[in-house]
Amino acid sequence: MANIILTGDRPTGRLHIGHYVGSLRRRVELQNSGLFDRIYIMIADAQALTDNADNPQKVRENILEVALDYLSAGLDPDKVCIFIQSQVSELTELTFFYNNLVTIQRLQRNPTVKSEIQMRGFNADEEADNKAGIPVGFFCYPISQAADITAFKANVVPAGEDQKPMVEQTREIVRKFNSTYGPVLVEPEILLPDSHACQRLPGTDGKAKMSKSLGNCIYLSDSAEEVAAKVKGMFTDPNHLQVSDPGNVEVNTVFTYLDAFCRDEHFEKFASCFVGRKSSFTFHNLDEAKAQYRAGGLGDMMLKNFLTAILNDTLEPIRQRRKELEKNIPYVYEVLRKGSEQACQTAAQTLKEVKAAMKINYFDQGVLDELIAAQTAKYNG
Ligand code: TRP
Numbered sequence: 001m002a003n004i005i006l007t008g009d010r011p012t013g014r015l016h017i018g019h020y021v022g023s024l025r026r027r028v029e030l031q032n033s034g035l036f037d038r039i040y041i042m043i044a045d046a047q048a049l050t051d052n053a054d055n056p057q058k059v060r061e062n063i064l065e066v067a068l069d070y071l072s073a074g075l076d077p078d079k080v081c082i083f084i085q086s087q088v089s090e091l092t093e094l095t096f097f098y099n100n101l102v103t104i105q106r107l108q109r110n111p112t113v114k115s116e117i118q119m120r121g122f123n124a125d126e127e128a129d130n131k132a133g134i135p136v137g138f139f140c141y142p143i144s145q146a147a148d149i150t151a152f153k154a155n156v157v158p159a160g161e162d163q164k165p166m167v168e169q170t171r172e173i174v175r176k177f178n179s180t181y182g183p184v185l186v187e188p189e190i191l192l193p194d195s196h197a198c199q200r201l202p203g204t205d206g207k208a209k210m211s212k213s214l215g216n217c218i219y220l221s222d223s224a225e226e227v228a229a230k231v232k233g234m235f236t237d238p239n240h241l242q243v244s245d246p247g248n249v250e251v252n253t254v255f256t257y258l259d260a261f262c263r264d265e266h267f268e269k270f271a272s273c274f275v276g277r278k279s280s281f282t283f284h285n286l287d288e289a290k291a292q293y294r295a296g297g298l299g300d301m302m303l304k305n306f307l308t309a310i311l312n313d314t315l316e317p318i319r320q321r322r323k324e325l326e327k328n329i330p331y332v333y334e335v336l337r338k339g340s341e342q343a344c345q346t347a348a349q350t351l352k353e354v355k356a357a358m359k360i361n362y363f364d365q366g367v368l369d370e371l372i373a374a375q376t377a378k379y380n381g
Contacts, residue, residue: 001186003035006154008042008085011062012052015069016217017311018201018210021260022160022193024220028074030158039080040152040343041070043336046086047145050138051120067332069220072322083339085148090347094147094354095140101176102143102169110142112165146170150185151347158191161199181357184350197259206235206253221322224312231308236300243279243299249290254303258310262286266310273306 007023009015015024031039043066048059063084070082085091107113122134145166149157150173157167167190174185193199202208203216210217218230234254240247249255264285274281279297283289292298325332355361362371 001155002037002153003156004152004154004186005030005036005039005156005158006042006149006152006188007040007158008044008148009066010044010048011059011066012048013062013212014065014219014221015073016210016212016219017261017315018217019069020073020220021198021201023158024070024073024075026158026191026193027080031074031076031079036156038152038346040154040346041075041080041082042085042148042343043067043083044085044148046092047141049086050135050141050144051116053135053137063336064329064332067336068322068325071325071332071335072318073220074318074321077335077339081339081342082335083343084336087340088151088343088347090344090351091144091147091151093351094151094347095144097354097358098143098146098173098177099140101173101180102140106169106172107139107142110165110169112162113139113142142166142169143173146173149188150174151350152343153186153350154188155186156191157188161192164190164192177354177357181354184353184357195259197256201260202253202256204230204234204253206251218311220315220318222315223319224316227311227315228308231304231311234304234307236303240300244296246296247293247298247300249293252293252300252303254300254307255286255290255293257307258286258289258303261307261310261314266306266313269313270306270309273309274302276302 005027007027009019009023027039027041030036043063045059045063048062049056052059067082071077075082116138117134122132122138142165146169149167149170157163157170159167167188171187174187177185200208201210203210203214204218205214205216207214207216218227222230231254234257235252236254237248237252239245240252267283267285267289271282274283276299281289281292281298281302283292289298289303293303352361352364356364356367361367
């Protein structure tokens with residue numbers, strides 16, 4: 001069986017470093033691993049519209065932002081197919097057929113949809129508190145996501161843990177389809193980020209998730225100064241009042257970020273961050289720094305300077321590539337256009353197989369003759 005990846009993002013904003021450690025960095029590694037026959041990266045504009053129906057301009061603008069972030073982070077259009085969801089109309093057709101294989105009750109149980117409904121203030125009861133009702137398209141987006149994945153016969157979906165229920169629901173749809181109509185679709189597996197810190201990088205304020213609306217993001221396209229300022233304001237251990245006090249590593253967001261970004265060689269490269277006027281330290285790895293923080297004596301400023309150095313070191317090549325790409329916007333759109341064209345071809349092939357399995361391929365080669373023969377026999381035989 002072919003080894004195929006599909007994954008993607010909603011274009012509702014620029015990508016931040018949570019996206020980077022949660023998926024983007026991994027995608028670039030997978031792209032370069034040579035282990036995959038095909039890799040599809042989708043900009044999910046149609047899904048973004050399921051809860052931004054009144055703001056198409058936002059979605060449209062962010063398609064380019066996300067594409068710029070992808071290419072700057074190192075995704076290579078010669079190795080991966082980057083495409084725009086709405087341009088592959090086969091996906092909506094597949095969704096329509098999959099709709100028949102899913103119950104409302106099953107959708108209501110999807111934990112990600114549940115929490116998103118809450119976050120967006122959609123209310124199941126439209127009358128209550130004058131809250132907006134749940135758009136049908138939004139409620140059903142897990143089904144459309146199943147279409148995204150299966151259209152490309154992807155067996156691997158690299159994504160964050162919030163996408164687990166989507167992949168699980170896709171697997172159920174695949175099993176239901178294949179047992180009802182015949183073995184056409186491929187059951188995918190989710191590929192989660194490898195560490196806890198990478199799975200859900202908190203915002204700079206220590207809150208559960210980086211999100212644009214909370215204003216707690218560090219963007220891939222932030223300048224070095226912006227990164228430094230944001231790290232400076234980061235949430236640390238509120239009980240660590242004096243540098244000499246013992247600190248709590250687990251509640252200190254700076255350590256969570258270091259868990260996600262720091263490698264041993266950074267301690268050598270940025271050793272000067274730990275040389276101060278009153279105290280200096282030599283660490284070889286993060287465990288040593290953590291031990292010192294727990295024991296007391298290691299200040300948050302040193303840690304923050306160290307984190308800033310690492311983040312800027314990581315982001316600098318990405319920023320440079322973005323600057324170059326920003327000078328060549330036609331190129332970026334050409335990548336998306338070509339990718340979308342290629343994606344259409346693959347999705348069309350799957351749709352053809354799906355329709356044949358569902359016996360709705362009346363006018364396919366040979367099928368019409370059979371139909372005519374059978375019906376003629378019925379009426380005139
Ligand atoms: N739901 C994903 C997000 O919120 C985007 C997405 C749409 C996706 N279709 C997908 C991710 C298929 C993985 C596979 O960012």
